[in-house]
Amino acid sequence: MKFPFLWIAMGFSLGIATEKHCNLPVLWLVCGLFAGIIFLWFLRARRCFLVFFVLLVGCSGILWARLDAYVPANAVQNFTGPGRVTLKGIVSSLPEIKSRGKKKTVSFVLSAQSLTQEEGGRRKFFKVRGDVQTCLLQSFSLPQVGDTLRIFGELSAPKQVLNPGEFDYGSFLAQQNIRAVFQTIGQKSVRVVQVGSRFSPGRILAVTRRSLAALIDKLYVASEAAILKALVLGLRSDVAPEVRSQFMKTGTIHLLAISGLNITMIAGTFYLMFLFSGLGYRKTSFLTILIVIVYVGLAGAGIPVQRAGYGSVLVLCGVLLGRPANLLNALCFAFFVLLLWNPKSLWNIGFQLSFLSVFSLILVLPLLSRFSAWTLSMGSSLAVLFGTFPVVLYHFNIFSPISILANLVAIPLFDAALFSALFALIVSGVPFANLLLIRVSSWILGIGLFWIKYLSTWWWGYWFLERPSLRLLAAYYLSMAMILFFHKRAFHGKRFLMTGLLGCWLSLSTVFFIGSGGKRFEVTLLASGRNQIVHAHFSNEAHWLLNAGRNFPSDQGEWLIAPYLRNRGIQRLEGMLFTDLSKKHTGGLVAVLRDFPVRYLLYPVASLCGPDEFYKNIRKLGRKAKTFQQGDEVSMGEEKIRMIAQSKKGAAFLMESGPWRILLISRWDPELFKELLRCPGEMIEIHAVFLPESGQGIPGEFQDWLDRVRPLLVVLPDLQQELIPYLVSRHVSYLDLKHTGALSFRKNGSRLELTSFLKGLLGVYSYP
Secondary structure, three states: OOOHHHHHHHHHHHHHHHHHHOOOOHHHHHHHHHHHHHHHHHOOOOOOHHHHHHHHHHHHHHHHHHHHOOOOOOEHHHHOOOOEEEEEEEEOOOOEEEEEOOEEEEEEEEEEEEEEEEEOOEEEEEEOEOEEEEEEEOOOOOOOOOOEEEEEEEEEOOOOOOOOOOOOHHHHHHOOOEEEEEEEEOHHHEEEEEOOOOOOHHHHHHHHHHHHHHHHHHHOOHHHHHHHHHHHHOOOOOOOHHHHHHHHHOOOHHHHOOOHHHHHHHHHHHHHHHHHOOOOHHHHHHHHHHHHHHHHHHOOOOHHHHHHHHHHHHHHHHHHHOOOOOHHHHHHHHHHHHHHHOHHHHHOHHHHHHHHHHHHHHHHHHHHOOOOHHHHHHHHHHHHHHHHHHHHHHHHOEEOOOHHHHHHHHHHHHHHHHHHHHHHHHOOOOHHHHHHHHHHHHHHHHHHHHHHHHHHOOOOOOEEOOOOOHHHHHHHHHHHHHHHHHHOOOOOOHHHHHHHHHHHHHHHHHHOOOOOOOOOOEEEEEEEOOEEEEEEEOOOOOEEEEOOOOOOOOOHHHHHHHHHHHHOOOOOEEEEEOOOOOHHHHOOHHHHHHHOOEEEEEEEOOOOOOOHHHHHHHHHHHHHEEEEOOOOEEEEOOEEEEEEEEOOOOEEEEEEEOOEEEEEEOOOOHHHHHHHHOOHHHHOOOOEEEOOOOOOOOOHHHHHHHHHHOOOEEEEOOOOOOOHHHHHHOOOEEEEHHHHOOEEEEEEOOEEEEEEOOOEEEEEEOOO
């Protein structure tokens, strides 16, 4: 076979994908595999040999994925629960420190060894296995890789995704074979049982990585150090959210992850240095292989780094053995080895984008470029764009046509910054050379960041689009594969066939940019914990957002609202309306305004002052920011939002679309419910009411209001036990967002459909 690892990687990946979607009996697979191996021997040197070979490799891929998915009885995730336990294990990853205000968090991966928990008043000891994502809150100890710890806290499963577009942390951890999360608070909950060996390879790499990160912080200003730590060491936790947003909008986010470009530059630079020093090809290749392996460890051994590392090692091994290197075969070798090590890597976003980018450069680039200096750069950007934009749309809901122009300048600039910064670290003890390289790398990095920031302000440079279906993705890549397959083959009717395939490919590409649309009224209540966040889509295609969430201890505008809006393909907001000026409802405003232009911002007149950051944003918006008070309304198409009641602490908003009426009450305030009782005309029929989280008890006025209104449905941010008797005794149905996820009320003709993000369609409102 000309490309053995191409067919092995193809068959193995198809087997892993088949195992996820089909439940084939293991006995059939084993029997088929052994019978196929025997049958394959008689098919050698025949044309059908390759087809059966790929099928057999696919069969082994299914079995390997099934074996990887097996969960033993002593797996640590089997012991998750509400109680506190004592966990003992070894630190296996570099601890990361995050500080925000007075809150300090140390996070790392712990390889669990044993667990102790209480059952029936007695302590029980279990030997366990598996990795646990561990978070130490307010702990002053900083464990090192290889240390054995005994920690006391809560062992739980990763939190479930409750909203469309929200980052699936559980799936992210599962791809790393981590299925449990441990959290502990305070210094007394952590004890170092045994200090790890200073000479273990993992500890040496971790200490070196931390020392280099500290050296970068010392040599550069904070904003530049954050970028350089991402470029050199793969540490991205210090990159500011607004900077990540700029890189994402311009399609250059890959520059913040160590990838093939970094490994190629490191390997190529040292290879030439050793070669020019007279070591010879084989010694040079051997030393470069060692450097690549060490750098892969220093860079965190992420999937793009491993892919580039395996490919570089295979190419250099070809030089050692005196055999010519084939880039496609080397890439497929890296692909296969990563899947062999962890089959779940196939579903990793970084894995998919990393390999698609390089496959596009190898296979698509020759069709677009004649390899002059200009066409090579332009063709590379186009090839990567064509090969990756469907997957980027599926995971991130963003398409950046400006990425072609951005990467033309950004890639050489950031590569030069990486190269000069790396040598600045190497010669950090040489005063003049160190200072010169620091200035040069800082200057180059500044130009690159300015370029990214400038392009991110181009309004047409990026579009937020709806997530495409898996069928559309499969059809797109199938059409592209057929074009590449028939391109170099000569046969009768080739021009006609290629024209049809290109037309099909262009048609499929266009479908990605056509949203589902639909001019219909829809209200979505987001599951945001203790806060009320509502998105309203009106029949005139206008989008409004009620409240922006909190920004401490985590920014809901960044991790909840912005991903949700991107998932819906929303480019801009017609307006934002605030129920009150508390930090839990205005804190995420900065993150929302960063990515989504807002035409109007309405806020209530209240005696409670809002946070300073809120008023700073109001001044930036100028005339777009206006006060909103009782009796005011927003009319959009056939719908409207009205403030029907207001007190010093909160407000009540009524959303109407024809006969359908949805009420939002922002506070458990007796004065607010008294005001609601004074407007009986507004309470004729309420189909759903969104109540706040109960923190200070339920006022008696609420019972009077409930007796008078009797809403058809009550929606709660979280299950409130003290409220349930009131609702049950009055036969009022209720739903809990913590268990249903985001709830959508969608107008469909003469009906109003109620849909849960977790449970699907729950019911339909209709008039006889």
